[in-house]
Structure formats: structure tokens, C-alpha cells
Ligand SMILES: Nc1ncnc2c1ncn2[C@@H]1O[C@H](COP(=O)(O)OP(=O)(O)OP(=O)(O)O)[C@@H](O)[C@H]1O
């Protein structure tokens with residue numbers, strides 16, 4: 580049965596789509612069957628996937644892609660769970676109803692937050708939704724400049740903070756432009772390392788304890804100490 584990770588954040592532009600694509604591709608590169616579900620009417624992830632199809636050929640993107648309206652997400656996820664290992668849902672900003680259905684369908688919620696006051700303040704609404712639905716949640720600091728005091732202050736304010744974080748790196752955006760992700764375009768880049776560490780952390784959270792223990796036990800890469808530690812040491 581697939582594990583479902585929903586990327587949610589009511590604040591627009593926090594990095595939901597960027598994070599969803601990168602997690603999905605990294606999981607696929609590890610040999611998993613991965614479905615991506617876009618319930619955002621803006622269709623950014625759909626756009627990315629269509630560029631990907633032009634590049635790799637239809638049916639060869641390494642992902643099963645579905646775009647649908649939020650109210651159908653429950654039944655679609657139930658269907659996909661049988662054939663996939665992981666399902667990644669990208670949700671829209673500003674819509675509580677759609678986000679709620681996507682949160683309800685998930686095993687884990689990931690909330691990207693940029694180190695800005697407005698992102699911080701908007702995060703509570705999404706955290707409350709996840710808590711109301713009793714779904715485990717992690718907050719992901721995204722687009723971080725590690726030497727920023729503000730990022731550290733905001734990290735200290737955030738509950739459920741993920742150990743991993745993503746830096747402010749052009750490669751995250753540039754790779755999406757060509758229908759790919761950082762781990763494909765520059766596998767040894769810092770951006771790719773950050774994504775791999777994030778995926779390692781997410782897998783440890785959603786996977787049954789007895790599955791793939793060896794990987795979960797692998798040490799986190801040296802440069803990828805916990806997000807708070809990285810910011811403190813900067
Ligand atoms: N870690 C990062 N480093 C650099 N740029 C980033 C990073 N994460 C996201 N971005 C950029 O920030 C912008 C917003 O990202 P994205 O579209 O993923 O956010 P979103 O939460 O999906 O937005 P929306 O709420 O509109 O759906 C994009 O231009 C994207 O390229």
C-alpha cells in the first residue's frame with residue numbers, strides 16, 4: 580500500500596510545487612513507483628509534467644501523473660494506493676476545503692515555509708488543519724540563506740520543524756523550467772543533497788519500521804545536520 584505525502588501551505592509561493600516535484604522525482608530515482616497528484620487549479624505541476632513528457636516521452640517520465648479537483652482526491656488516492664509505493668499531492672494556496680481533503684488522504688503533511696514573517700504566520704492555519712485531521716506533520720524551511728538571523732528566529736518559532744531544510748538555490752527553479760529536478764540535472768549539487776536528505780527523513784517517518792532499515796539507518800550526510808543546528812552554526 581502506498582504512503583501518501585501531501586504538500587500543503589495556505590500561503591502562496593512558499594514552495595509547495597517545487598518541493599512536490601523534487602520529492603517525487605527523488606523517490607522515483609530510488610526505484611519506487613511514484614504517483615503525483617496535482618489538485619491546484621493553477622496547474623503548475625501539470626505544466627512541469629507536460630514539459631517532462633516532451634523531454635522524456637509520454638509515459639516515460641518515471642511518474643504516474645494525475646490532475647484533478649480537490650474533492651475527488653480521496654477516491655483517486657484510494658485507487659492509486661493499490662498500484663504505487665508513494666503518492667505526492669501538491670495542493671493549492673488559499674483554499675481550506677481542498678487542502679482539507681488532501682490532508683485527510685495523507686499519511687504525512689509537509690508544510691514548506693520561507694523564512695519570512697508572513698509565511699510563519701500563515702503556517703498556523705495549515706498546522707491546525709493537519710492536527711484537526713490527526714495527520715503527522717513536518718514544517719520544512721525552504722529557500723533558506725543559512726547565514727540569515729531571521730531564518731534562525733523563525734526556525735525557533737516553528738513547531739514540528741523538519742531536520743532537513745532547502746536552501747535558496749537557483750537550481751531548484753532552473754531544473755523545473757526544463758521539466759526536471761535538481762537531483763537529475765546536477766546530482767552532486769548542494770540542492771540535490773538537500774533533497775536526498777529530506778527524502779531520507781520523510782521515508783523514516785512514513786515507512787513501516789521493518790522496511791528498508793538499512794537505508795533509514797544510514798547516517799545523514801555531514802553537511803546536513805538538523806536545520807536548527809545548521810542555522811545556529813552559520
Ligand atoms: N528552495 C528554493 N530556492 C530557490 N527558489 C525557490 C525555492 N523554492 C521555491 N522557489 C521559487 O519560489 C517560487 C514559488 O515556488 P512554488 O511555485 O513552488 O510555490 P507554491 O507554494 O507552489 O506556490 P503557489 O502557492 O502559487 O502554488 C517559484 O518561483 C520557485 O521557483
Ligand SMILES: [Mg+2]
Nearest residue numbers: 595596619623
Ligand atoms: Mg504551487
